[in-house]
Amino acid sequence: xxxxxxxxxxxxxxxxxxxxxxxxxxxxxxxxxxxxxxxxxxxxxxxxxxxxxxxxxxxxxxxxxxxxxxxxxxxxxxxxxxxxxxxxxxxxxxxxxxxxxxxxxxxxxxxxxxxxxxxxxxxxxxxxxxxxxxxxxxxxxxxxxxxxxxxxxxx
Amino acid sequence: xxxxxxxxxxxxxxxxxxxxxxxxxxxxxxxxxxxxxxxxxxxxxxxxxxxxxxxxxxxxxxxxxxxxxxxxxxxxxxxxxxxxxxxxxxxxxxxxxxxxxxxxxxxxxxxxxxxxxxxxxxxxxxxxxxxxxxxxxxxxxxxxxxxxxxxxxxxxxxxxxxxxxxxxxxxxxxxxxxxxxxxxxxxxxxxxxxxxxxxxxxxxxxxxxxxxxxxxxxxxxxxxxxxxxxxxxxxxxxxxxxxxxxxxxxxxxxxxxxxxxxxxxxxxxxxxxxxxxxxxxxxxxxxxxxxxxxxxxxxxxxxxxxxxxxxxxxxxxxxxxxxxxxxxxxxxxxxxxxxxxxxxxxxxxxxxxxxxxxxxxxxxxxxxxxxxxxxxxxxxxxxxxxxxxxxxxxxxxxxxxxxxxxxxxxxxxxxxxxxxxxxxxxxxxxxxxxxxxxxxxxxxxxxxxxxxxxxxxxxxxxxxxxxxxxxxxxxxxxxxxxxxxxxxxxxxxxxxxxxxxxxxxxxxxxxxxxxxxxxxxxxxxxxxxxxxxxxxxxx
Amino acid sequence: xxxxxxxxxxxxxxxxxxxxxxxxxxxxxxxxxxxxxxxxxxxxxxxxxxxxxxxxxxxxxxxxxxxxxxxxxxxxxxxxxxxxxxxxxxxxxxxxxxxxxxxxxxxxxxxxxxxxxxxxxxxxxxxxxxxxxxxxxxxxxxxxxxxxxxxxxxxxxxxxxxxxxx
Numbered sequence: 097x098x099x100x101x102x103x104x105x106x107x108x109x110x111x112x113x114x115x116x117x118x119x120x121x122x123x124x125x126x127x128x129x130x131x132x133x134x135x136x137x138x139x140x141x142x143x144x145x146x147x148x149x150x151x152x153x154x155x156x157x158x159x160x161x162x163x164x165x166x167x168x169x170x171x172x173x174x175x176x177x178x179x180x181x182x183x184x185x186x187x188x189x190x191x192x193x194x195x196x197x198x199x200x201x202x203x204x205x206x207x208x209x210x211x212x213x214x215x216x217x218x219x220x221x222x223x224x225x226x227x228x229x230x231x232x233x234x235x236x237x238x239x240x241x242x243x244x245x246x247x248x249x250x251x
Numbered sequence: 252x253x254x255x256x257x258x259x260x261x262x263x264x265x266x267x268x269x270x271x272x273x274x275x276x277x278x279x280x281x282x283x284x285x286x287x288x289x290x291x292x293x294x295x296x297x298x299x300x301x302x303x304x305x306x307x308x309x310x311x312x313x314x315x316x317x318x319x320x321x322x323x324x325x326x327x328x329x330x331x332x333x334x335x336x337x338x339x340x341x342x343x344x345x346x347x348x349x350x351x352x353x354x355x356x357x358x359x360x361x362x363x364x365x366x367x368x369x370x371x372x373x374x375x376x377x378x379x380x381x382x383x384x385x386x387x388x389x390x391x392x393x394x395x396x397x398x399x400x401x402x403x404x405x406x407x408x409x410x411x412x413x414x415x416x417x418x419x420x421x422x423x424x425x426x427x428x429x430x431x432x433x434x435x436x437x438x439x440x441x442x443x444x445x446x447x448x449x450x451x452x453x454x455x456x457x458x459x460x461x462x463x464x465x466x467x468x469x470x471x472x473x474x475x476x477x478x479x480x481x482x483x484x485x486x487x488x489x490x491x492x493x494x495x496x497x498x499x500x501x502x503x504x505x506x507x508x509x510x511x512x513x514x515x516x517x518x519x520x521x522x523x524x525x526x527x528x529x530x531x532x533x534x535x536x537x538x539x540x541x542x543x544x545x546x547x548x549x550x551x552x553x554x555x556x557x558x559x560x561x562x563x564x565x566x567x568x569x570x571x572x573x574x575x576x577x578x579x580x581x582x583x584x585x586x587x588x589x590x591x592x593x594x595x596x597x598x599x600x601x602x603x604x605x606x607x608x609x610x611x612x613x614x615x616x617x618x619x620x621x622x623x624x625x626x627x628x629x630x631x632x633x634x635x636x637x638x639x640x641x642x643x644x645x646x647x648x649x650x651x652x653x654x655x656x657x658x659x660x661x662x663x664x665x666x667x668x669x670x671x672x673x674x675x676x677x678x679x680x681x682x683x684x685x686x687x688x689x690x691x692x693x694x695x696x697x698x699x700x701x702x703x704x705x706x707x708x709x710x711x712x713x714x715x716x717x718x719x720x721x722x723x724x725x726x727x728x729x730x731x732x733x734x735x736x737x738x739x740x741x742x743x744x745x746x747x748x749x750x751x752x753x754x755x756x757x758x759x760x761x762x763x764x765x766x767x768x769x770x771x772x773x774x775x776x777x778x779x780x781x782x783x784x785x786x787x788x789x790x
Numbered sequence: 791x792x793x794x795x796x797x798x799x800x801x802x803x804x805x806x807x808x809x810x811x812x813x814x815x816x817x818x819x820x821x822x823x824x825x826x827x828x829x830x831x832x833x834x835x836x837x838x839x840x841x842x843x844x845x846x847x848x849x850x851x852x853x854x855x856x857x858x859x860x861x862x863x864x865x866x867x868x869x870x871x872x873x874x875x876x877x878x879x880x881x882x883x884x885x886x887x888x889x890x891x892x893x894x895x896x897x898x899x900x901x902x903x904x905x906x907x908x909x910x911x912x913x914x915x916x917x918x919x920x921x922x923x924x925x926x927x928x929x930x931x932x933x934x935x936x937x938x939x940x941x942x943x944x945x946x947x948x949x950x951x952x953x954x955x956x
Contacts, residue, residue, distance in 0.1 A: 132874070132878060163277040163278070163367070164277050164278050167271050167273070167275035167276070167370075168275055170270070170271030170274065171272060171275055173267075174264060174267045177260075177264060180321065181257065184322055185257060185318075185319070185320070186257055186260035186264070186318075187320045187321040188321045189321065220882070221885075224885045224888075224889065227889055227892075228888070228889065231892050231893075231896060234896075235896075389872055392876075396879045396882075396883070399883075400882060400883070400886070403883075404886075407890060410893060412894070415890055415893055415894050416894070418890050419816070419819075419887065419890050419891065422886060422887050423811070423819060426823060426827075426880075426883050426887075427823075427826065429879075430826055430827065430830045433834070433876055434830050434833055437830070437833055437834040437869075437872070438833075440834075440868070440869070440872070441836070441837030441838075446868075
């Protein structure tokens with residue numbers, strides 16, 4: 097399950113795709129982009145790792161952090177909603193705007209919510225992908241063993 | 252009692268926040284994590300119950316309240332709406348979760364707890380609370396999905412083959428029901444141009460009949476699928492017996508009742524006149540649901556399969572109450588709905604008590620098969636007694652809550668001129684009694700066939716207390732409702748009156764609507780709440 | 791014309807989805823469900839007015855143009871938001887069903903649900919999918935068509951392990 101070319105591609109491409117995901121996330125709200133798409137793109141980057149290094153190695157690296165990541169995302173979303181209480185109502189958005197060298201920057205609770213969405217999507221999508229990849233790999237191993245046995249019996 | 256409307260967001264916010272915190276610590280060592288998760292869930296469901304009671308009291312005394320999420324102007328934002336019916340449902344679900352929690356704590360096995368049983372309980376609670384309190388049709392769909400995702404996980408957690416079989420059927424049939432709801436919401440948006448329930452109610456009166464019929468039919472199918480009504484109930488008996496008993500009890504108190512509540516909410520609000528013109532259809536569905544449910548129960552060989560067929564049967568009674576809600580009768584418009592609400596509450600209490608009691612037996616004896624059980628009355632006299640009372644409460648014997656509910660429903664259907672359905676419901680009550688006697692006899696009477704599992708692996712030091720006490724409390728509640736029926740009926744009556752008061756709903760959501768906009772009832776339907784002369788004379 | 795084509799497409803998708811769901815086999819079930827969700831999503835898409843217009847994002851220039859222009863020349867953004875939500879939800883549910891089907895497959899080595907298995911055994915339907923790799927459990931005689939719902943019929947741990955290893 098370790099393809100040498102794929103591993104090379106993984107090494108180069110995964111950080112780039114993660115960067116694209118972050119870009120998409122930051123672009124959201126006013127322009128097409130946002131947490132959900134960013135989460136899916138990031139998950140696809142890690143899926144590349146699964147393909148290149150196998151599900152087991154990926155599970156070792158990321159496995160324990162997936163559900164907590166989704167939990168963190170939900171906490172972030174709930175926090176964003178509760179922070180809105182400061183602005184007068186549940187889920188009321190609060191924006192901070194400031195200027196850096198004439199460039200307007202703004203941060204707000206919708207972004208926090210979006211970040212939460214991104215985390216939940218990454219966590220859940222990867223849990224699902226890892227589960228399926230593991231099952232598929234187990235089936236492949238079994239299939240190979242079965243074919244070997246058939247070969248032996250034929251000899 | 253007036254309170255700040257922001258508190259309306261808490262029934263969703265509390266379970267979400269605590270459930271998320273429970274997920275956040277999933278990578279801690281097992282023992283420590285379980286301890287923290289259980290504490291978090293305990294705090295959350297306790298707080299949820301307190302909030303629900305506060306909301307119920309405020310709705311009963313102060314009337315309906317609406318709140319706009321994010322303070323958007325209605326109808327653009329998501330509205331949440333609270334009236335007495337919402338308050339009753341929130342309180343009941345909160346109460347049931349508080350009572351099921353110790354049962355789950357005592358009996359849940361380490362594997363299921365490891366996989367996140369307790370946070371999922373909170374997400375289920377969040378979905379149910381959201382579905383109760385939302386005032387937006389699409390948001391209702393979203394909360395249904397939250398509820399269903401949590402219930403999928405709870406249903407298949409543990410992963411035995413039977414659970415997976417039941418899970419697949421459950422997921423597929425419920426997903427199709429959700430799609431009907433989504434389609435209904437889409438058609439409502441396409442034809443009426445809005446998703447806010449108050450706004451839909453305003454615009455529905457002017458909509459042509461095909462539009463009304465299409466939206467009404469789709470919502471009937473969708474909520475019927477959730478509530479397990481006659482042609483679309485198949486997911487329930489093929490899945491409810493598979494998970495852990497605590498999960499089954501939680502489902503029986505929450506899932507089907509959410510579907511039924513949505514019907515109570517949506518039909519009197521959107522198109523009360525359809526309740527009259529579609530009465531034959533609704534009555535047919537209700538009658539078939541009752542009969543098929545109870546007949547199905549006779550064929551079942553295990554405790555929980557039998558009880559899950561009874562869930563279906565009892566749903567028919569609630570639909571019967573809803574179907575006569577808008578029919579003029581001596582008790583006043585909406586009395587049928589009041590009885591249906593009371594019956595729903597009764598059914599939540601008693602059904603959960605039966606499933607918890609039966610589940611405790613199943614866990615203790617290692618099997619739920621009726622022909623392998625028996626003779627438990629000597630071994631467990633307390634359980635036998637409370638199960639007996641709960642079984643007869645389900646059948647509708649005095650002095651339990653079932654008697655009041657069924658008597659009232661019978662009376663309102665008779666006085667509305669619906670003789671056939673009233674006869675069917677009496678017949679079904681008789682069959683229910685037979686079925687309950689059979690169940691009790693099989694479990695507790697006769698000679699013991701087998702001994703309790705020994706040594707019992709006790710997840711908790713005082714397991715017997717924690718599994719029995721919730722059932723005792725539920726049965727006592729049922730008896731209380733039966734004995735002090737009048738205050739309960741008054742509460743249900745207030746809830747029903749608020750639920751059929753469309754003008755109040757619209758006014759609470761958007762006070763700026765003029766009298767012109769509030770012309771929302773077709774002229775042929777008199778929706779006044781003035782009592783009928785016979786009612787005044789009766790008092 | 792566009793509206794008619796859209797309605798036709800929704801109808802075709804619904805029909806195909808319903809047909810696939812009614813087929814035997816769980817992969818077809820999953821495919822049918824995704825077709826159904828697509829059909830509903832398309833129907834939702836059709837509820838917005840299908841006009842060509844600028845994206846419904848209000849920037850500082852358009853804000854000054856006033857509400858009249860805003861409401862006439864912009865596409866209705868709400869159906870898109872609804873569809874996105876519905877897609878996310880159906881994605882989650884479909885993922886869940888696929889995981890369940892996969893687990894079922896690992897446990898029994900078969901694409902069939904036990905109920906369907908009972909039909910296959912009892913009627914010896916020649917057209918039933920009955921691959922040789924699927925060895926029947928010893929409890930095959932217990933697959934009574936009325937009894938198949940009982941858990942213990944297919945909760946045989948030993949026979950399941952056997953089947954799974956095959």
